Amino acid sequence: MSRTGKKIRKTGDLSDGASDKLEPLASLDLSSIHTISDLVYAMGKCSFGARSVGEAAEVVQDMVEDEDCFKVLTLSGAMTPAKMGLIVCDMIDRGMTDAVVTTGAIMAHGMVESTGRAHFKHSEFMNDVQLYHKGYNRIYDTIELERSLDDMELIFRDVMEKATGESESLGSYALNWLIGKHLAENTTKDQRGILKSAYLKKVPVYVPSFTDSELGLDFGVYMRRMKLAGKTPIRYDAFADLEDYTDRVLASKKLGILTIGGGVPRNWAQQVGPYLDIINKRVGSGGGFKRFDYAVRICPEPVHWGGLSGCTYSEGVSWGKIVPRSEGGRYAEVFSDATIAWPLIIKAVMERLSR
Numbered sequence: 001m002s003r004t005g006k007k008i009r010k011t012g013d014l015s016d017g018a019s020d021k022l023e024p025l026a027s028l029d030l031s032s033i034h035t036i037s038d039l040v041y042a043m044g045k046c047s048f049g050a051r052s053v054g055e056a057a058e059v060v061q062d063m064v065e066d067e068d069c070f071k072v073l074t075l076s077g078a079m080t081p082a083k084m085g086l087i088v089c090d091m092i093d094r095g096m097t098d099a100v101v102t103t104g105a106i107m108a109h110g111m112v113e114s115t116g117r118a119h120f121k122h123s124e125f126m127n128d129v130q131l132y133h134k135g136y137n138r139i140y141d142t143i144e145l146e147r148s149l150d151d152m153e154l155i156f157r158d159v160m161e162k163a164t165g166e167s168e169s170l171g172s173y174a175l176n177w178l179i180g181k182h183l184a185e186n187t188t189k190d191q192r193g194i195l196k197s198a199y200l201k202k203v204p205v206y207v208p209s210f211t212d213s214e215l216g217l218d219f220g221v222y223m224r225r226m227k228l229a230g231k232t233p234i235r236y237d238a239f240a241d242l243e244d245y246t247d248r249v250l251a252s253k254k255l256g257i258l259t260i261g262g263g264v265p266r267n268w269a270q271q272v273g274p275y276l277d278i279i280n281k282r283v284g285s286g287g288g289f290k291r292f293d294y295a296v297r298i299c300p301e302p303v304h305w306g307g308l309s310g311c312t313y314s315e316g317v318s319w320g321k322i323v324p325r326s327e328g329g330r331y332a333e334v335f336s337d338a339t340i341a342w343p344l345i346i347k348a349v350m351e352r353l354s355r
Contacts (some may be wrong), residue, residue: 009241036292042350049334053341056296056332057348062082063256063294063330064096064349070252071294074307075102077086078139078259080109081119082339085194087346091144094350097258099248100198100205101269106212107176107195109204111155112148112206114183114193149214155182156218157225164226164234171240172207175215200334204248206241208268246272256294262301262309270321277320291323295331298338298345 017024026045033039044054063069073091088110091097113119119145120136131138136147159178163170170178180199187196198205212215219236226233229350249255249272259266279287300309313331316322323329336340 002220035342035351037348037351038296040344049086049336049341050318052332052334053056053344054296056334056341057345058304058347059142059294059296059330059332060096060258061349061352062256063296064353066254066256066294068253069256070099070249070254070293072101072255072257072269073097073258074259074261074264074265075100076263076297077108078105078109078142079260079339080106080194081142081144083113083119084339084342085110085113086192087343088194089192089197090350091346092194092201092203094353096346096349098203099245100194100203101245101265102207103263103265104172104207104210104215106209107179108115108149108214109144109153110194111152111179111183114191114196115151116191117145117151119147119152125163139305143168152214153221155179158182158223160219160222160234164231169232169235169237172210173204173241173244175219176205176207185253190244191323194290206268208238208241208265210236210238239291241273241284245269246275250276250288252290254294255290255292259295259297259299260342262297262299262307263312264341266297267308270316270319273321275318291321291329292331293329295322295324295351296334296345298334298336298341300335300337302335317334331342 004139015268023170025047028042032130033042040054040057042054043050044058045051065073073088075088079085092100099291103153109119119227122138122141126136128138131143137144137146137149156179159182162179167174167218173243176195177199180195183193183196184199187193195205197203206215207215210219223233230351243254257269270292273292276287276290293312295316301307303310303312313322313333315327317324322331325331
């Protein structure tokens with residue numbers, strides 16, 4: 001005993017880690033790494049951000065390999081101007097996602113690259129006033145040409161004019177389907193794009209905040225043009241998206257979600273659990289109890305700001321959105337720029353699936 005009366009720890013009383021089934025870490029040995037999969041697996045045996053990347057890849061792999069799982073990809077942030085669009089295409093083409101929930105901006109900028117147009121690196125020698133007069137829209141360190149967005153409006157107009165008279169209203173998933181069909185029929189095989197892949201693989205793409213986007217503005221222009229011509233425009237129906245997505249979720253046995261960023265796409269995709277729950281409580285039938293069994297979030301926002309993008313999955317458990325780990329839920333959180341972590345994770349999983 002010490003003078004304070006507390007028992008002094010002796011070497012023989014100290015645990016060795018193994019007795020408590022603690023998992024040992026391993027040094028990152030680059031000499032033994034030959035693939036991205038090797039690298040990401042080894043990172044999972046390290047600490048800090050490296051470990052989160054490795055653990056996230058394991059959850060994504062298990063989610064993708066689970067044949068009973070309805071897999072949802074949510075996207076926010078300027079991922080297509082940042083040139084991450086082909087990762088989404090790969091995920092769709094390889095069956096790694098069954099639904100995409102995203103922003104209209106990501107889809108509009110994605111149309112630019114899928115039609116063979118370019119985004120550009122911002123020049124530090126041009127200020128924002130100069131950029132405006134030249135029609136160069138800046139997204140941090142990347143330039144989107146205003147003329148490219150004008151070209152996308154022409155495509156959008158063509159799609160809407162062909163649909164007019166065939167439908168009284170459209171949700172964003174139905175509209176994105178028509179755009180994807182147009183791209184599939186009017187671009188070359190090597191011109192890949194998110195909406196094109198989604199159309200070919202029959203994967204719905206939902207844009208819950210549709211009016212907050214270039215596509216939403218194009219829809220507004222279309223309605224004004226139709227009214228000036230004395231014609232009845234197609235109405236936009238946001239609830240068509242909600243019900244279509246809810247039906248697909250309700251029909252699934254298990255659920256998985258990979259979230260890039262956060263924002264409206266994340267919340268809209270995850271609120272389906274509470275929605276189905278309150279349908280049963282407030283309507284009496286037609287609902288159910290559904291939670292996400294797998295979940296991976298890649299986002300640098302910390303939780304203490306109180307925004308949804310930084311919300312942890314354990315917090316989501318309290319809302320009935322996520323299956324807790326104690327009941328078999330699998331989830332991982334990667335606090336990183338998605339343009340760094342996301343390619344590593346998806347490439348590692350792609351390599352493992354091709355074995």
